[in-house]
Amino acid sequence: MTPQQIAERATTEPRWIRWTLIALALAFLALFVGLPLAAVFVSALSKGWAVYFAAITEPVAWAAIKLTLLTAAIAVPLNLVFGVAAAWAIAKFEFRGKQVLITLIDLPFSVSPVVSGLIYVLIFGLQGWLGPWLQDHDITIIFAVPGIVLATVFVTFPFVARELIPLMIAQGTEEEEAALTLGASGWQTFWRVTVPNIKWGLLYGVILCNARAMGEFGAVSVVSGHIRGLTNTMTLHVEILYNEYQTAAAFAVASLLTLLALVTLAAKSAVEWRVRQQLKAARHSHDEDLLT
Amino acid sequence: MKISVQNLTKPFGAFTALNDINLEVRSGELLALLGPSGCGKTTLLRILSGLEFADTGHILFDGEDATTQNVRARKVGFVFQHYALFRHMTVFENIAFGLRVRRTGRPSRRDIHARVEELLKLVKLETLASRFPSQLSGGQRQRVALARALAVEPRVLLLDEPFGALDAKVRQELRRWLRRLHDEVHITSVFVTHDQEEALEVADRVVVMNKGQIEQVGTPEEVYHHPASPFVCDFLGNVNLFECRIHYGQAYVHDVPFELHNAPPQDAQHAYVYVRPHQLDIQRELGGPNSLPASVRLVNTAGAQVDVELLTEWGQIVHARISHDRHRAVRPQVGQTLFIATKEMKVFHA
Secondary structure, rough: OOOOHHHHHHHHHOOHHHHHHHHHHHHHHHHHHHHHHHHHHHHHOOOOHHHHHHHHHHHHHHHHHHHHHHHHHHHHHHHHEEEEEHHHHOOOOOOOOHHHHHHHHHHHHOOOOOHHHHHHHHHOOOOOOHHHHHOOOOOOOOHHHHHHHHHHHHHHHHHHHHHHHHHHHHHHOOOHHHHOOOOHHHHHHHHHHHHHHHHHHHHHHHHHHHHHHOOOOOOHHHHHHOOOOOOHHHHHHHHHHOOOOOOHHHHHHHHHHHHHHHHHHHHHHHHHHHHHHHHHHHHHHHHHHOOO | OOEEEEEEEEEEEOEEEEEEEEEEEEEOOEEEEEOOOOHHHHHHHHHHOOOOOOOEEEEEEEEOOOOOHHHHOOOOEEEOOOOOOOOOHHEEEEHHHHHHHHOOOOOOOHHHHHHHHHHHHOOOOOOHHOOHHHHHHHHHHHHHHHHHHHOOOOOEEEEOOOOOOEEEEHHHHHHHHHHHHHHOOOOOEEEEOOHHHHHHHHOOEEEEOOOOOOEEEEEEEHHHHHHOOOHHHHHHOOOOEEEEEOOEEEHHHHHHHEEEEOOOOOOEEEEEEEHHHHHHHEOOOOOOEEEEEEEEEEEOOOOOOOOEEEOOOOOOOEEEEEEEHHHHHHHHOOOOOEEEEEEEOOOEEO
16 A cells, blocks of 8 residues: 555545535535526527627627727736736845735735725826816826726736746746856846746736636726716626616626636636646756755 | 956845955866855855855956956856756757857857757767756756856856755766866866865865855865864864863873974963864873873774774763774774874864
């Protein structure tokens, strides 16, 4: 018997407990995840494919989809750059206030999205700090696309940084230093050494960031103003349709977001596996050095 | 290339990592920076490389001021303690990296290929060119790191604890190999180590460091046989330390007179006699001066020489290392009282 088998025996429950626990977990999942997921698609198609396609191709819906894509197209690259920069600073340098920076990066996770939206209204709204100045210069941020983008950027900025920080800390700075001693410039070091080492973690962060950017509701709802065809994102459009008792249409648009979630989930699992390999490799090579 | 280090000081907050270091590295030599951890040896190496900078002092490469030059401009080869191989590149690509990133005078594809092949041969890894670092043993990784550093034809080779992460046997093989390689390539090299045996075996000259300062610089023979300070004496191999007083050129260890062979030091109430285990002999009879009674506590014959641990009358443990021939002649038994005698010793004032 291998030591692993012995260890398994020591910590394994009797069969009936195991099966009960598994059944409980599955039942819970079916009730709270599987059923609603099915309901989305069933409701979306309750009035047939024609209504479904009409709901997602009508101009207002189409405008909402485009706005959502635009918002994500701005927020994700911005947070990609920010995330890499922040993780780089935290993992590779020692400086005062590092803990404060890490805490600040987590702030959007701990603050309610509604509050995140309100912050922007307080700053850029008509009655806000910068409101009069912005009005004088004919710039609208709140109840317009810039506000939606800003709120989304704020809500989604931890994703990439959070993913990269542990990975980059585990990998350390020696490879970058080695590249520099071999005559590589800062850019060459970044592109040829750092990026290949973090690419899977980076992709994982981007996937999560994108999912949140497209699915954000609370913060966007506060700053949007709900102007149909102009400042409605997909999530807000779903809410409006639902409130107007257009259930089938609401679920049709919602089903697009659900599909996005499923694709994200699949991509996430695939990438997650690669990240684990990378992290394991980084830790492993490190441990090996410490052991021998 | 010759390196001069002048008045180098590097504090880290309240801690002084290097304190007014002056050092000459001669062209073509293999120099060891030896000291316990935290003595500043790695900091000195990193400052030589340009990965870190000193607060005050100067570094001259062949008489030219390199103090403010960055790591790229200095053209040094650096071998990291944990190798720092690029994990996503093959052995071949690792070695070729320094040539591929060159902005000016980048060699052609064919030249790069030829150069890498040549280096692979030098470090005896021709068959492993397409492996990734994770598929190599520690010793192989170390050799890749060395080949990678040599690929850019550095002016100096700097090695940080080059054998620190290897097991004892590979370590010994690899350090002999490094010595031979250095005799072939003749590049000015500086390596950091905390292992005195390694420094004494491999280096042309040894710099012994302690608490941010240089204690002694010299050939392995010089630092081993003529330690300049109690620290050097203590750090380079095992040593027995006897408290003594010095009176009219004679040392008294618990009233046993010791003749001093070197120029007798000044009188002192507190001084120390340092004797290495192999400088002690064990005798059955009291042998005149420099002879102390002690009881045998342990005898270990498993080795090239025999280690004997004894206890003096005042309760001090003394280690002696004698030849097997001598062991057969004296036949020390545990519990038996014998006499330890010494001819060579080193005396330092407290």
